[in-house]
Amino acid sequence: MMTGGAWVFYFADAPTLLKNLLTGNASSIAYSTIFVMTSITYLFAGFMREQVCTFMCPWPRIQGAMLDERSLVVTYNDWRGEPRSRHQKKSEVNAQSGDCIDCNQCVVVCPMGIDIRDGQQLECITCALCIDACNGVMDKIGRPQNLISYSTLNDYEANVKGERTKTTWRSFIHGRTVIYSAIMAIAALSLLYVLVMRNQVEVNVLHNRNPIFILLSDGSIRNGYTVKILNKKLQPQEFVISVEGIPGLEMQVAGAETDAQKQVVLEVPANDLESVRLFLRATPSNLKGEQTPFNFIVRNKNDTEKITHEAVFYQPKN
Numbered sequence: 429m430m431t432g433g434a435w436v437f438y439f440a441d442a443p444t445l446l447k448n449l450l451t452g453n454a455s456s457i458a459y460s461t462i463f464v465m466t467s468i469t470y471l472f473a474g475f476m477r478e479q480v481c482t483f484m485c486p487w488p489r490i491q492g493a494m495l496d497e498r499s500l501v502v503t504y505n506d507w508r509g510e511p512r513s514r515h516q517k518k519s520e521v522n523a524q525s526g527d528c529i530d531c532n533q534c535v536v537v538c539p540m541g542i543d544i545r546d547g548q549q550l551e552c553i554t555c556a557l558c559i560d561a562c563n564g565v566m567d568k569i570g571r572p573q574n575l576i577s578y579s580t581l582n583d584y585e586a587n588v589k590g591e592r593t594k595t596t597w598r599s600f601i602h603g604r605t606v607i608y609s610a611i612m613a614i615a616a617l618s619l620l621y622v623l624v625m626r627n628q629v630e631v632n633v634l635h636n637r638n639p640i641f642i643l644l645s646d647g648s649i650r651n652g653y654t655v656k657i658l659n660k661k662l663q664p665q666e667f668v669i670s671v672e673g674i675p676g677l678e679m680q681v682a683g684a685e686t687d688a689q690k691q692v693v694l695e696v697p698a699n700d701l702e703s704v705r706l707f708l709r710a711t712p713s714n715l716k717g718e719q720t721p722f723n724f725i726v727r728n729k730n731d732t733e734k735i736t737h738e739a740v741f742y743q744p745k746n
């Protein structure tokens with residue numbers, strides 16, 4: 429239910445939508461989307477579970493392609509575990525036996541249902557539950573811990589040859605990890621830069637499509653526009669809308685019983701979007717052909733912020 433809710437809240441005004449959902453006033457699309465997302469979550473988490481990780485998630489494939497002999501992975505150290513000697517007590521473990529007593533605890537705790545003793549597998553999510561389980565068993569039978577451990581392939585192969593090595597943090601500093609870290613740092617800094625430098629105001633202008641223009645009785649031409657202003661600041665802002673680029677262009681708020689204005693003031697609540705429908709009127713002699721470019725200028729009344737948005741004024745073919 430929370431997954432479905434989070435999905436819908438992401439695309440709408442969350443507090444208002446929550447109130448509408450609770451009072452039964454939300455749209456049917458909101459209810460149906462939450463229902464569908466909740467059902468999918470229940471199906472995935474309740475029934476399919478590890479099948480989702482194994483067969484649907486691309487991450488194991490991506491991670492598998494990035495592994496090399498210096499990557500740290502959960503490893504069963506068969507060089508000390510084999511041959512297995514089933515259910516032996518501490519006192520019964522002899523020199524010929526490996527440390528694995530085939531108790532199956534590592535398999536029982538594995539959420540992916542795999543046996544790490546068969547080697548590194550795509551399904552492994554590196555949760556390390558098998559390491560903890562096996563360490564508990566090793567403690568009980570009096571053998572050293574880390575029969576299953578985090579290890580690199582290099583260290584594993586060295587151990588197989590009898591060179592006792594241990595993975596340290598130095599193993600991870602090499603060309604590949606340095607390049608990956610640099611790429612991630614650049615990506616993170618770029619995102620941070622875009623976040624900090626993003627415009628606090630967004631202006632969008634839509635030209636009325638039907639009709640594109642209207643010929644008025646005095647010979648002038650009228651075009652209609654919807655100006656939308658998104659205020660990303662945490663305080664309400666007042667914006668002054670004006671136009672430039674066509675001499676004598678007059679502006680009027682649609683539906684308002686006012687004379688032509690040079691500018692229109694629009695108040696936008698904090699973190700919200702507000703729109704106004706405007707009619708612009710021009711004399712044909714001031715226009716250049718069928719499409720005349722001009723600009724909407726949106727100024728913040730409280731500071732020097734100024735946004736210019738290009739638009740086009742249409743007139744009929746001569």
Ligand code: SF4
Pocket residue numbers: 509527528529530531532533534535545561562565575576
């Ligand atoms: S938990 Fe350890 S000892 Fe038991 S089967 Fe797994 S690897 Fe062997």
Ligand code: SF4
Pocket residue numbers: 502534537538539540541542543544551552553554555556557558559
């Ligand atoms: S690390 Fe987790 S997923 Fe991987 S084998 Fe061990 S218990 Fe299973």
